[in-house]
Amino acid sequence: MRRLPLTGVLEGTRTLPPDSARYVARVLRMRVGEELEVFDPRAGVAAFARITRVQGDDVELAIAAPRAELAARPLVLVQGYPKGDKLGDIVRDATELGATLVVPAICERSIARPDAGKSAAKAERLSTIAAEAARQCGRARAPEIAPPMPLAEALELARVHAAKGFVLWERATVPLGPELSSLDPSRGVAFVIGPEGGLADAEVQRAESLGFVTRSLGPIVLRTETAATAVLGAFRILGS
Amino acid sequence: MRRLPLTGVLEGTRTLPPDSARYVARVLRMRVGEELEVFDPRAGVAAFARITRVQGDDVELAIAAPRAELAARPLVLVQGYPKGDKLGDIVRDATELGATLVVPAICERSIARPDAGKSAAKAERLSTIAAEAARQCGRARAPEIAPPMPLAEALELARVHAAKGFVLWERATVPLGPELSSLDPSRGVAFVIGPEGGLADAEVQRAESLGFVTRSLGPIVLRTETAATAVLGAFRILGS
Numbered sequence: 001m002r003r004l005p006l007t008g009v010l011e012g013t014r015t016l017p018p019d020s021a022r023y024v025a026r027v028l029r030m031r032v033g034e035e036l037e038v039f040d041p042r043a044g045v046a047a048f049a050r051i052t053r054v055q056g057d058d059v060e061l062a063i064a065a066p067r068a069e070l071a072a073r074p075l076v077l078v079q080g081y082p083k084g085d086k087l088g089d090i091v092r093d094a095t096e097l098g099a100t101l102v103v104p105a106i107c108e109r110s111i112a113r114p115d116a117g118k119s120a121a122k123a124e125r126l127s128t129i130a131a132e133a134a135r136q137c138g139r140a141r142a143p144e145i146a147p148p149m150p151l152a153e154a155l156e157l158a159r160v161h162a163a164k165g166f167v168l169w170e171r172a173t174v175p176l177g178p179e180l181s182s183l184d185p186s187r188g189v190a191f192v193i194g195p196e197g198g199l200a201d202a203e204v205q206r207a208e209s210l211g212f213v214t215r216s217l218g219p220i221v222l223r224t225e226t227a228a229t230a231v232l233g234a235f236r237i238l239g240s
Numbered sequence: 241m242r243r244l245p246l247t248g249v250l251e252g253t254r255t256l257p258p259d260s261a262r263y264v265a266r267v268l269r270m271r272v273g274e275e276l277e278v279f280d281p282r283a284g285v286a287a288f289a290r291i292t293r294v295q296g297d298d299v300e301l302a303i304a305a306p307r308a309e310l311a312a313r314p315l316v317l318v319q320g321y322p323k324g325d326k327l328g329d330i331v332r333d334a335t336e337l338g339a340t341l342v343v344p345a346i347c348e349r350s351i352a353r354p355d356a357g358k359s360a361a362k363a364e365r366l367s368t369i370a371a372e373a374a375r376q377c378g379r380a381r382a383p384e385i386a387p388p389m390p391l392a393e394a395l396e397l398a399r400v401h402a403a404k405g406f407v408l409w410e411r412a413t414v415p416l417g418p419e420l421s422s423l424d425p426s427r428g429v430a431f432v433i434g435p436e437g438g439l440a441d442a443e444v445q446r447a448e449s450l451g452f453v454t455r456s457l458g459p460i461v462l463r464t465e466t467a468a469t470a471v472l473g474a475f476r477i478l479g480s
Contacts, residue, residue, distance in 0.1 A: 096466050098458075137460050177478045181421050218338075218476055220377050226336050226469065233470020234477040236458055238417045 002028060002036040003144055005074060005161050005188070009040040009047050009066045021059040023160050027153045030054070036061075044068060074161045074188030075235065076101045078154045079228060080195030081110040086225045091126050095133035095143055097232035101161055102126070103146040105154035109197030114148045123147040151203055155192070155210050162188035165212040168227055169194070169204055176215035176231070181238050189235065193227050242268060243384055245314060245401050245428070246278040249285050249306045253292065261299040263400050267393045270294070276301075284308060314401045314428030315475065316341045318394045319468060320435030321350040326465045331366050335373035335383055337472035341401055342370070343386040345394035349437030354388045363387040391443055395432070395450050402428035405452040408471060409434070409444055410461050412454035416471070419455070421478050429475065433467050 004020060016024060024030050032051050038061070039046035045066040053060035077099050079090055087104055094102050104126070106113055114122045126145040134142035146157060158165055164183065166176060168191060183189060192199075192207060199207075204214060217227060244260060256264060264270050272291050278301070279286035285306040293300035317339050319330055327344060334342050344366070346353055354362045366385040374382035386397060398405055404423065406416060408431060423429060432439075432447060439447075444454060457467060 093466050093469070096460060096462050097470060098460065137462070139460055175477075177421075180477065181417075220336060220338065220379055222336050222377065226333050226473075229333070229466065229469040230337060230473020230477060233466070234474035237415075237420065237470060237474040238478075 002030070003046075004036055004038050006038040006040055009038050009043065009045050009063065011047070011063055011065045013052065014049075014061050014063055016059045016061065018057060019156070019160050022057050023157055024051070024059050025054050025057055027149065027157060038063060040066075073186065074101065074190075075099050075232070076103065076158045076162050076188065076190035077228060077232065078103045078105050078151075078158050078190060078192040080105055080107045080151070080193055080199065080224060081112060081114070081148055082195050082224050083112050087126060088129050090225050090228045091129050091143075091145060092133045093229040094232055095130045095139065096137045097229070097236045098139075099143045099232060101144045101146065101157075102130070103154040103157055104148040105151040105192075106148055107151045107195050108200040108203060110195045111197070119147040119149075151199075152206060155207055155212065158190035158192070159210055162190035164188070165190040165192065165207070165210070167192040167199070167204060167207045167212045167214045168217055168231060169214045170198060170216070170221050172214035172216040174213075174215055176217060177234075179215070180234055191228075191231050191235075193224055193231070196224055242270070242276040243286075244276055244278050246280055249278050249280040249283065249287050249303065251287070251303055251305045254289075254301050254303055256299045256301065258297060259396070259400050262297050263397055264291070264299050265294050265297055267389065267397060270299075278303060313426065314341065314430075315339050315472070316343065316398045316402050316405075316428065316430035317468060317472065318343045318345050318391075318398050318430060318432040320345055320347045320391070320433055320439065320464060321352060321354070321388055322435050322464050323352050327366060328369050330465050330468045331369050331383075331385060332373045333469045334472055335370045335379065336377045337469070337476045338379075339383045339472060341384045341386065341397075342366070343394040343397055344388040345391040345432075346388055347391045347435050348440040348443060350435040351437070359387040359389075391439075392446060395447055395452065398430035398432070399450055402430035404428070405430040405432065405447070405450070407432040407439070407444060407447045407452045407454045408457055408467055409454045410438060410456070412456040414453075414455055416455035416457060416474075420474055431468075431471050431475075433464055433471070436464055 047066040049061040130142040287306040288304045289301040370382040
């Protein structure tokens with residue numbers, strides 16, 4: 001079931017804030033009657049909800065009684081769709097390192113692209129890998145794996161989950177390091193990593209227009225799969 | 241050619257300090273007439289040297305004229321010998337993330353163990369992987385890959401290169417994070433990671449007797465290969 005972060009989860013009828021509503025209506029293309037789960041990581045509660053209205057970007061939910069849930073700080077990885085089997089390895093590492101949501105993003109320079117019809121199957125296969133990795137490392141809840149989607153949509157989804165977003169870019173001039181140890185531990189964080197060929201300028205600009213900042217991982221260019229593990233590892237080790 | 245860190249590299253005859261002498265004589269089993277390279281990372285110099293005396297743990301070198309060398313802070317990974325092909329992946333990641341020396345350490349719980357006769361071939365294959373990874377990521381110098389050796393010897397070798405050593409251990413109670421951002425940037429650091437089954441108590445005690453401290457990477461147990469990339473990634477990102 002889809003999970004959506006929401007500030008103040010209370011039983012009753014609720015109109016979604018614009019970003020979340022757009023994501024539910026346009027990206028997930030959910031319809032009246034469909035169910036999802038809403039959660040508030042700061043309050044540590046979650047609840048089932050049913051969509052009761054979708055009109056353009058206006059979405060209303062009927063929220064059931066909330067239950068307590070161990071608060072997990074949202075940690076989002078937007079991963080440029082890579083070649084071959086790398087995505088499975090990345091999902092496995094990201095699960096161990098505490099990611100709560102992994103979004104495979106189809107970028108301008110992604111060489112591999114899943115067929116539109118196979119996105120759901122791909123997400124399901126990756127979710128199985130995540131569930132197995134979570135079981136092996138003793139994590140109670142596996143991260144959510146979004147279906148592969150165009151980068152623009154992936155960025156919007158990340159913004160819904162995370163207050164702070166970093167694009168790791170080989171041409172960025174500001175190092176990520178110093179900021180990493182001073183992040184507000186109660187707020188969500190998203191990291192965006194390009195595919196093998198990196199992100200195109202227009203893609204970086206798009207992210208910046210959505211409030212992401214570009215940061216550098218140092219002078220040596222990392223492979224996309226090394227970057228994901230290194231960044232999530234740094235985040236986890238600094239927060240542990 | 242073997243490389244050995246040495247404080248104050250000057251042309252002329254030099255008796256090695258006890259730790260380094262023991263390493264050269266007992267672990268590397270080098271003999272009179274053999275050549276190595278000595279380097280002083282703080283001064284940014286390196287020089288060729290020839291062994292002129294080996295008597296027990298007493299080793300003397302004739303050092304040639306030193307040359308300037310871009311100072312690379314020693315970053316040592318002592319990696320518990322893992323199963324299958326993982327070591328190649330770990331060496332590749334460690335190269336991208338700036339390791340200067342990788343030491344495959346045969347531990348009590350290592351399931352795979354290279355034949356004594358095949359250690360040199362194994363090190364050579366791993367060195368090829370490191371050289372290729374260095375070329376791909378634009379690193380001028382590939383890390384040195386030591387031949388697989390028993391953990392006790394690997395720990396001694398790490399101590400020769402690094403003033404500060406951390407054993408990453410799932411039962412450690414002190415988190416690694418806070419210390420990582422306050423390390424003296426001019427001194428070497430070593431990280432010790434166990435094989436799949438972890439380190440035995442006696443192995444941890446041995447490391448502690450050599451001045452290593454145990455540190456935790458957080459509540460979720462990482463696979464050995466994820467731990468290596470996560471720790472080196474954190475180190476690099478914080479130092480970048």
